[in-house]
Amino acid sequence: MALDGPSPSSPAAFSPWPDRLRHSAIILLVAALALGVLVLRDELLPFRAAAVFLCIAAAALVPWRLHSAVTTREDVFRGSNPVEAPAVNAVVAGMPDPVVLLDRAGRVIHLNEAAAQLAPALRKNELAQFALRSPEIITALREAIATTEPRRATYHDHVPVDRWMELIITPVPVPTAFGGAEKCMLMTFHDLTPLRRVEEMRADFVANASHELRTPLAALSGFIDTLQGPAKDDPRARERFLGIMHTQAGRMARLIDDLLSLSRVELSAHVRPDATVDLIPIIHQVADGLEPLARERQVKVEIDLPETPVTIAGDREELLRLFENLIENALKYGASGGRVIVSLTSAVSGEGTPEIRVKVRDFGPGIAPEHLPRLTERFYRVDVGDSRAQGGTGLGLSLVKHILNRHRGRLLIESVPKNGATFTACFPQPKPPFGA
Incomplete structure (x- = not known):
């Protein structure tokens, strides 16, 4: 005769129960059956069997009760922990500087958007030491946690650009759900770069x-x-x-x-500049402004630019200065070639990212290979006498390099002696709007 439901000894009979309780029940059932068989065979007295069963029951059920009590206490603590309250999160999120709130173990409780941008590896409920790898930060954080006293540290960040930062760690007493107070660590970062x-x-x-x-x-x-x-x-x-x-x-x-x-x-x-500028009119403006110099040096300037706008995130005045230096250098030092070509193209960098390239090529005497790596150094000149005769200050290409660095771009220099030189300003191509 088939039974309608699972047998009492089947694990499915205990499936609605918590895992630990279900395991305890199965153990007690097996122990009861084994002790019953021993009593029926007169191998064990009933009162001794009962005593053994009680011992087994205690061993099986007491750990489950303890685990249940601890779990309930932790759940209550998580639900009512004042540190994790929305008000604390709102205060941290509203601070202008990068701010991170840690528990006593160094795990992240809250962080604002500025901190997420400063250290993208920071994650809630994870140790801050794994995301902040600077030795100065780790040392200050360990000392603050160990002594519950304020700590201050300065460090130099090289990526993505050089920045000097100051870190202040302040222990903050926060009341707990069961009375008393817990020392959390408030990390505040200040940008000392300016x-x-x-x-x-x-x-x-x-x-x-x-x-x-x-x-x-x-x-x-x-x-x-x-x-x-x-x-x-x-x-x-x-x-x-x-x-x-x-x-x-x-x-x-x-x-x-x-x-x-x-x-x-x-x-x-x-x-990084956040204004949107069109490179085409900027290049035309610079070329028109240098037309008298081109006529004086008897150089023809050929402009090869697209008719549609080419926009990037940039500073208009700095870009004017950048292209002015590149085209003016080509007119002065490449005048013997008789012409200068200014062109704009799209390309892909060696890292696979799209970029916009503005090339300025002259057909003059070119530059010897040993000078190319040092051209962007301040006051470095290939020919000091010729540079001063041309009215150069030795700062033009250094200024070009720093403007491109601020725009997160790069400068490429190619030259073959007696075959001219090409200076290419590369700008990261802006991403199209989402859904475009």
């Missing part, structure tokens, strides 16, 4: 300016002494010396202007 940039800008400006301005200043001082002395009453010498003095003063003005531009770009190098 201050460091200002310091570096000041030091670099003094060093570079004192070096580069010494020559024109010495020339001006010498000609002034000459005009005040031997050439005081010589109109021809005065006219000639005043012309040279005007040239030297113009060189000083260009040098100061380039130094200030370079310092401004470096100061904001860690902040």
